[in-house]
Amino acid sequence: MIRDDIKSALVTAMKGGDKETTSTIRLIQAAIKNRDIEARTGKAPDDDDVLVSEVLQKMVKQRRESITMYEQGNRPELAASEAAEVAVIERFLPKMMDEAETKAAIEAIKAEIGASSIKDMGRVMAELKTRHAGKLDMSKASGLVKGALSKA
Incomplete structure:
Protein backbone atom coordinates (compact mmCIF):
# COMPACT_ATOMS: atom_id res chain seq x y z
CA MET A 1 0.00 0.00 0.00
CA ARG A 91 7.85 8.78 -6.06
CA PHE A 92 4.71 7.53 -4.31
CA LEU A 93 2.27 7.91 -7.20
CA PRO A 94 1.42 4.77 -9.15
CA LYS A 95 2.48 4.64 -12.79
CA MET A 96 0.15 6.87 -14.76
CA MET A 97 -1.47 5.77 -18.01
CA ASP A 98 0.14 7.30 -21.08
CA GLU A 99 -1.86 8.98 -23.83
CA ALA A 100 -2.17 5.83 -25.95
CA GLU A 101 -3.44 3.76 -23.01
CA THR A 102 -5.87 6.54 -22.09
CA LYS A 103 -7.24 6.72 -25.64
CA ALA A 104 -7.64 2.93 -25.72
CA ALA A 105 -9.55 3.01 -22.41
CA ILE A 106 -11.79 5.81 -23.72
CA GLU A 107 -12.55 3.89 -26.92
CA ALA A 108 -13.37 0.74 -24.93
CA ILE A 109 -15.76 2.63 -22.66
CA LYS A 110 -17.30 4.45 -25.64
CA ALA A 111 -18.04 1.15 -27.36
CA GLU A 112 -19.27 -0.50 -24.16
CA ILE A 113 -21.79 2.17 -23.17
CA GLY A 114 -22.70 3.18 -26.71
CA ALA A 115 -21.49 6.78 -26.41
CA SER A 116 -21.86 8.55 -29.72
CA SER A 117 -21.99 12.29 -29.09
CA ILE A 118 -20.65 14.99 -26.84
CA LYS A 119 -23.83 14.61 -24.77
CA ASP A 120 -22.43 11.31 -23.48
CA MET A 121 -19.27 12.91 -22.12
CA GLY A 122 -20.47 12.82 -18.49
CA ARG A 123 -21.20 9.10 -18.66
CA VAL A 124 -17.83 8.33 -20.27
CA MET A 125 -15.94 10.47 -17.74
CA ALA A 126 -17.76 8.85 -14.80
CA GLU A 127 -16.94 5.36 -16.05
CA LEU A 128 -13.34 6.37 -16.75
CA LYS A 129 -12.97 7.70 -13.22
CA THR A 130 -14.52 4.56 -11.74
CA ARG A 131 -12.18 2.24 -13.60
CA HIS A 132 -8.94 4.22 -13.71
CA ALA A 133 -9.10 6.78 -10.89
CA GLY A 134 -5.59 6.49 -9.49
CA LYS A 135 -3.80 5.91 -12.79
CA LEU A 136 -5.18 8.74 -14.88
CA ASP A 137 -4.94 12.53 -14.98
CA MET A 138 -8.62 13.37 -15.30
CA SER A 139 -8.00 16.88 -16.64
CA LYS A 140 -6.02 15.51 -19.58
CA ALA A 141 -8.53 12.69 -20.02
CA SER A 142 -11.34 15.22 -20.28
CA GLY A 143 -9.82 16.75 -23.41
CA LEU A 144 -9.23 13.32 -24.93
CA VAL A 145 -12.83 12.25 -24.24
CA LYS A 146 -14.14 15.47 -25.76
CA GLY A 147 -12.01 14.90 -28.86
CA ALA A 148 -13.07 11.26 -29.18
CA LEU A 149 -16.77 12.07 -28.84
CA SER A 150 -16.72 15.02 -31.22
CA LYS A 151 -15.33 12.73 -33.95
CA ALA A 152 -18.10 10.21 -33.43
Whole structure:
Protein backbone atom coordinates (compact mmCIF):
# COMPACT_ATOMS: atom_id res chain seq x y z
CA MET A 1 0.00 0.00 0.00
CA ILE A 2 1.09 3.53 -0.67
CA ARG A 3 0.68 4.55 2.99
CA ASP A 4 3.19 1.91 4.04
CA ASP A 5 5.65 3.09 1.39
CA ILE A 6 5.31 6.65 2.67
CA LYS A 7 5.90 5.61 6.29
CA SER A 8 9.00 3.58 5.43
CA ALA A 9 10.35 6.41 3.25
CA LEU A 10 9.92 8.82 6.16
CA VAL A 11 11.93 6.57 8.45
CA THR A 12 14.64 6.18 5.80
CA ALA A 13 14.80 9.94 5.19
CA MET A 14 14.97 10.67 8.91
CA LYS A 15 17.75 8.13 9.45
CA GLY A 16 19.64 9.50 6.45
CA GLY A 17 19.33 13.09 7.66
CA ASP A 18 17.56 14.24 4.49
CA LYS A 19 15.65 17.22 5.88
CA GLU A 20 13.97 18.26 2.61
CA THR A 21 12.57 14.79 1.93
CA THR A 22 11.52 14.40 5.57
CA SER A 23 9.59 17.66 5.55
CA THR A 24 7.91 16.84 2.23
CA ILE A 25 6.86 13.40 3.44
CA ARG A 26 5.45 14.95 6.59
CA LEU A 27 3.43 17.32 4.39
CA ILE A 28 2.14 14.28 2.49
CA GLN A 29 1.14 12.55 5.70
CA ALA A 30 -0.65 15.68 6.96
CA ALA A 31 -2.60 16.01 3.70
CA ILE A 32 -3.59 12.33 3.85
CA LYS A 33 -4.67 12.73 7.48
CA ASN A 34 -6.82 15.74 6.54
CA ARG A 35 -8.41 13.71 3.73
CA ASP A 36 -9.09 10.87 6.17
CA ILE A 37 -10.89 13.28 8.48
CA GLU A 38 -12.96 14.61 5.56
CA ALA A 39 -13.80 11.05 4.51
CA ARG A 40 -15.31 10.25 7.90
CA THR A 41 -18.34 12.37 7.08
CA GLY A 42 -18.90 10.86 3.64
CA LYS A 43 -18.53 7.48 2.03
CA ALA A 44 -14.98 6.18 2.25
CA PRO A 45 -13.49 4.95 -1.02
CA ASP A 46 -13.31 1.20 -1.49
CA ASP A 47 -9.59 1.29 -2.20
CA ASP A 48 -7.31 3.20 0.16
CA ASP A 49 -4.65 3.59 -2.52
CA VAL A 50 -7.13 5.53 -4.66
CA LEU A 51 -7.71 8.01 -1.82
CA VAL A 52 -3.97 8.44 -1.25
CA SER A 53 -3.33 8.79 -5.00
CA GLU A 54 -5.95 11.52 -5.25
CA VAL A 55 -4.30 13.42 -2.41
CA LEU A 56 -0.86 13.06 -3.99
CA GLN A 57 -2.11 14.13 -7.43
CA LYS A 58 -3.72 17.21 -5.89
CA MET A 59 -0.46 18.07 -4.10
CA VAL A 60 1.53 17.72 -7.33
CA LYS A 61 -0.96 19.91 -9.21
CA GLN A 62 -0.77 22.62 -6.52
CA ARG A 63 3.01 22.62 -6.61
CA ARG A 64 3.15 22.80 -10.40
CA GLU A 65 0.87 25.83 -10.30
CA SER A 66 3.15 27.38 -7.67
CA ILE A 67 6.21 26.68 -9.82
CA THR A 68 4.59 28.54 -12.72
CA MET A 69 3.76 31.52 -10.51
CA TYR A 70 7.23 31.61 -8.97
CA GLU A 71 8.84 31.52 -12.40
CA GLN A 72 6.61 34.35 -13.58
CA GLY A 73 7.50 36.28 -10.44
CA ASN A 74 11.22 35.74 -11.07
CA ARG A 75 11.72 33.60 -7.94
CA PRO A 76 13.74 30.62 -9.24
CA GLU A 77 14.83 29.51 -5.74
CA LEU A 78 11.21 29.04 -4.66
CA ALA A 79 10.37 27.28 -7.93
CA ALA A 80 13.30 24.91 -7.38
CA SER A 81 12.06 24.16 -3.86
CA GLU A 82 8.60 23.32 -5.18
CA ALA A 83 10.10 21.18 -7.96
CA ALA A 84 12.04 19.21 -5.36
CA GLU A 85 8.80 18.58 -3.46
CA VAL A 86 7.11 17.41 -6.68
CA ALA A 87 9.93 14.91 -7.22
CA VAL A 88 9.46 13.47 -3.73
CA ILE A 89 5.66 13.29 -4.03
CA GLU A 90 5.77 11.64 -7.47
CA ARG A 91 7.85 8.78 -6.06
CA PHE A 92 4.71 7.53 -4.31
CA LEU A 93 2.27 7.91 -7.20
CA PRO A 94 1.42 4.77 -9.15
CA LYS A 95 2.48 4.64 -12.79
CA MET A 96 0.15 6.87 -14.76
CA MET A 97 -1.47 5.77 -18.01
CA ASP A 98 0.14 7.30 -21.08
CA GLU A 99 -1.86 8.98 -23.83
CA ALA A 100 -2.17 5.83 -25.95
CA GLU A 101 -3.44 3.76 -23.01
CA THR A 102 -5.87 6.54 -22.09
CA LYS A 103 -7.24 6.72 -25.64
CA ALA A 104 -7.64 2.93 -25.72
CA ALA A 105 -9.55 3.01 -22.41
CA ILE A 106 -11.79 5.81 -23.72
CA GLU A 107 -12.55 3.89 -26.92
CA ALA A 108 -13.37 0.74 -24.93
CA ILE A 109 -15.76 2.63 -22.66
CA LYS A 110 -17.30 4.45 -25.64
CA ALA A 111 -18.04 1.15 -27.36
CA GLU A 112 -19.27 -0.50 -24.16
CA ILE A 113 -21.79 2.17 -23.17
CA GLY A 114 -22.70 3.18 -26.71
CA ALA A 115 -21.49 6.78 -26.41
CA SER A 116 -21.86 8.55 -29.72
CA SER A 117 -21.99 12.29 -29.09
CA ILE A 118 -20.65 14.99 -26.84
CA LYS A 119 -23.83 14.61 -24.77
CA ASP A 120 -22.43 11.31 -23.48
CA MET A 121 -19.27 12.91 -22.12
CA GLY A 122 -20.47 12.82 -18.49
CA ARG A 123 -21.20 9.10 -18.66
CA VAL A 124 -17.83 8.33 -20.27
CA MET A 125 -15.94 10.47 -17.74
CA ALA A 126 -17.76 8.85 -14.80
CA GLU A 127 -16.94 5.36 -16.05
CA LEU A 128 -13.34 6.37 -16.75
CA LYS A 129 -12.97 7.70 -13.22
CA THR A 130 -14.52 4.56 -11.74
CA ARG A 131 -12.18 2.24 -13.60
CA HIS A 132 -8.94 4.22 -13.71
CA ALA A 133 -9.10 6.78 -10.89
CA GLY A 134 -5.59 6.49 -9.49
CA LYS A 135 -3.80 5.91 -12.79
CA LEU A 136 -5.18 8.74 -14.88
CA ASP A 137 -4.94 12.53 -14.98
CA MET A 138 -8.62 13.37 -15.30
CA SER A 139 -8.00 16.88 -16.64
CA LYS A 140 -6.02 15.51 -19.58
CA ALA A 141 -8.53 12.69 -20.02
CA SER A 142 -11.34 15.22 -20.28
CA GLY A 143 -9.82 16.75 -23.41
CA LEU A 144 -9.23 13.32 -24.93
CA VAL A 145 -12.83 12.25 -24.24
CA LYS A 146 -14.14 15.47 -25.76
CA GLY A 147 -12.01 14.90 -28.86
CA ALA A 148 -13.07 11.26 -29.18
CA LEU A 149 -16.77 12.07 -28.84
CA SER A 150 -16.72 15.02 -31.22
CA LYS A 151 -15.33 12.73 -33.95
CA ALA A 152 -18.10 10.21 -33.43
